[in-house]
Amino acid sequence: MGLLSDPNRRRALIGMLTRMPVDWLVRTMQARGLEVYTQRFSRKLPFPDEDKERYMVKGTNVYGILRAPRAPRTEALVLSAPCSPGNENNQAVGILLGLAQYFRSQIYWAKDIIFLVNEHDLIGMQAWLEGYHHTNTTGMDWSPLQGRGGSIQAALSLELSSDVVTSLDLVLEGLNGQLPNLDLANLFYAFCQKIGVLCTTQGKLPRNDWDTTSGYSHAVQTMMLMVLKQASSRPWGDHGLFLRYHIEAASIKGVNSFRPYKTDATTVGRLLEGMYRKLNNLLERLHQSYFFYLMPSLTRFVSIGYYMPAFGLLALILLLRALDLWVQLSSPPTRTTEDGVEVVPASPGVLSILTPLVISHLTGVALYTLPVLSQELAVEHFPVSETEAVVLTAIAIYTAGLALPHNTHRLLAGEGTEQGWKVLKLVAVLYLAVLLGCTALINFSLGFILALTLVPLAAFITPHVPKTLSAVVMVILSPGLTLLFAVFFFQELQETPVTLQEGWMLYLSVISQGILDHALYGSLLYPLAALLVYPCWLLFWNILFWK
């Protein structure tokens, strides 16, 4: 961090590094008989992205349309390859051009095929998709597209770093945990089997020994990776942004490891040709198969009918707890005074419930808005870069929110009553149930992880449990620390364990990426966490310190 804190230096460096050979691409595609168009776009990030070293992004997408003979331009397929500097993805564009040339001389196409080379990976893809569908969800500047091919039916994004690969990895997780139709994955698997290419998902080879412990744990690890990736709500490849537009899409990544059997580019090309011919033959959009699934391997999946009950049982705890509180509240224990008169304790005022609700949500709003807004101020007063400023401000506000109970206590009109915390807890428990239910419907993995951490806490927290121990448990189970553990867990599952120091740096960068994903592509994780989950957690924190 802080590597590129000087904006001028950064801009110069970025300008030098990321020039895509636009003219060459246009000429090459034209020579292959495509209709070639370009699209310019520019985007100023809310704060510098230090992972990808970019801030002011300017670029050009180049795309060529292969018009299908005797087709009325109503349907299209997309093959995209990000063109990034360096050796990360230098073979994909080559394969794309080769395929364009080959596809051009075939007569069987019924859908237009769009060959897209996008600059600045996801930002370029976002610009192109927004241009194609003429929407603007994130405030990006792009020049309008000149040529289109009708409604896009399916898309594949290609990432290859070397001319030979040992295996191909299929990436499915898209923006906000959306997944493409399972048939797309099945199609990929079927063709890999047919052509004889090793194929993986989450970088894990499928195994056949399901009944052994090691095979089982292997499958669980693969599935946990998928759960974590889906929960992150970020697009894990260029395909991720297509899903918003109801276009089935996946990324295919070439992996070159030290295995002895290599697959050359021709085989990858044959695989893609096969997949495109299959997609070309589709009469309808892919709709027959599953859209909600988890994959323990490429050959098996867990459907929504199997995993949803697990979440349902967790949510049931909340509902039962809420019912319990409701019953307790509707039949209050009466107290007998010295005179023998039964006194019903006064029901708590609206203010005593509303105050913590409002304050915790205001903290959430602060957590959502302040980090990006106050970066200038922070950079002026502290020796940090903008990115560090944003992340550290976010962490600071998050931590400051823990001081809430004391403030609430002062603001409250009277003493907190027994009735008071019960009403507050009832509200908080129902709030959490609705929140988790909605989240799980949109993004199961995220909802499940949040439910795993928040439901036990919501079930047991009262002002009467041991304060210190409970406070420690609560902090450990808070959304912020859950993210930290998830980072370590993810690295562990990927078999790239990190030290504490590295993990912390990774954690900081994950936070900044999350905020950027929200600003650039409209990922919902950051606003969800800041505006809803964190305030909800604060309510329970408030109950713990109820006086």
Next chain:
Amino acid sequence: CARAPMYDFQEELVIRPLHSGDIYASFQFRTVWDADFMGDQKVSHYRLFPKSLGQVITKFSVRELHISFTQGYWRTMQWGQPYLPSPPGAELWVWFQDTVTDVDGTWKELTNVLSGIFCASLNFIDSTNTVQPSASFKPLGIGNVTDHSFLRYATLPREIVCTENLTPWKKLLPCGSKAGLSVLLKSEKLFHSTFHSQAVHVRPVCQDPQCRTTSMELRQTLNVVFDLHTSGQGKREWSLFKMFSRTLTEACPLASSSKVYVDVTDNPQVRPFELSPATPLLTQAVVLGDRRTYSVYDLTQQASFGSSRSLNMLLRWKAADGEMLRPLLHSERYVAGYGLQAGEIHTLIYNHHPYRAFPVLLLSAVPWYLRLYIHTLTVSSKGKDNRPSYIHYQPSKDRERPHLLEMLLQLPPNSVTEVTVEFERALLKWTEYTPDPNHGFYVGSSVISALVPSVVAMDTNSTLDRPLFSSFFPCKEEASYFMRVYTEPLLVNLPTPDFSMPYNVICLTCTVVAVGYGSLYNLLTRTFQVDEPSPGLAKRIANVIRRFRGVPLL
């Protein structure tokens, strides 16, 4: 006693090497019959005129009939303008005579009959896709009819055109596919192309310059574009044989004129291709506002066939693929937005004329299941609001008629005019979905009719190879020409229920109800009684007989 009707038949093939390196072949067959269909005199003797069509025209009192079947979309940016534009799918527009009282009923019958004649699904034309344009489609023949209640227009963007449509079309020709130019019309080659369009136009025309009597004209056209890349196998040369797998050996004996034209306009200067056998016969014509030069091969002259007794033109390309064209007028249409609730139809109309504005008529017929929000209609050119001088809007009625929007727009020079309108996707009743609902629903092409300033008139550098006396005033030939441009059809996804799930649920519940609940209910509600078995009918009859016979009863 009427004099014997006169007939005339002409056939013509125009070959135009396109800018993109593709090749465009346009056939026209014209039959003129000096018979008056409009009068009450009964016509029963048909010679060259196809009887099936003639009877239909008489029966349904059709004044003009235009029908086209097209597979593919004309690529204006690479190919320039077609001689006869047509939208993808089927298009039918008919002017009825003013004697017709029930236009809608006649239209319905006519479409069904034509559906049989052309082997096409024209019977799917009903009130939900028929419109009455108020300005865009004027009669092309004589007669100034202005009451557009006698006009019906419909498109079927989903119609697929193939051999079964070509065969009945060829049967309408006097020579069939036996002689003349029509021997070239072999379906295996015609449908191995990038664009295929066939049409039939029937209209009344003047019989003589004074226009005292009218005659019926039947024009059959067929346009096809062949792709250099896929069928050329790398060789950049074309011949009649390569295109159609036939050569020409004779003209149709019934034809009064039979000619093949090859567009060689670009050849004197640029020489992008070489034509053999060369012909000394050249002709010039102003087509679509542009003066073109053509080599003419007259098939009625034996000399055209040379010593080999067959004509096989050969074009050898020299130039490389051209870049994209900038036609004076072209358009683009797409659906914007995402999600299955709302959307926006964008129509972009480009005027590439450097200094002249010209008016266009935009017609779009949108099916009722896209509910247009007409208050969101915006028209803008160069970032400014462009107010249409004429708007004709007919709102849709659910399940009855489509939206019809016609506008007269002025396109500023060198500009893009954008017409946008928002819509909401309707949720259909479950029986209204097509068998393949996830394919999407089609919205037919918009039609842009325009008077485009002529390229010839635009040419200011006119002293080049023309006599001085002809080049003083900038507009010598027709100042502008009529053109029609069709936009792409749209494919829109509507919110579609999962048809497999209700099916499963219905099956499962029916089984559960029938087996479980039904039998239980049956047991619970049935009252069990000890019943004296009453003998059946057969037994009773048998007993009566036995009683007569005196045998013990059963």
